[in-house]
Amino acid sequence: IPGSLVGLFVLWLLLNRKVLPAAWVEDGANDLLNHLMLFFVPAMLALVDRPELLSMLGVKLLIAVLISTLAVMCGTACVVEIGFRLKHD
Secondary structure (H helix, E strand, O other): OOHHHHHHHHHHHHHHOOOOOHHHHHHHHHHHHHOOHHHHHHHHHHHHHOHHHHOHHHHHHHHHHHHHHHHHHHHHHHHHHHHHHHHHO
């Protein structure tokens, strides 16, 4: 599990259980929300700069990325499984 998700869960848990007052994180959260669009601008500029990504070439690239990502995930899972089996034998 990525550390950012663990941190977000811990923050949620602390806020939900009233251990951490919301006022302590409110200013920082508001600043991030005010500038949230800046996090999406680079991806949108890539699409504007390269319109062929929205054509059939883009679909082919998306499929290639998804298949390669799935292959890496399956390969990693197999290596971890083999490692666990070797460790427990």
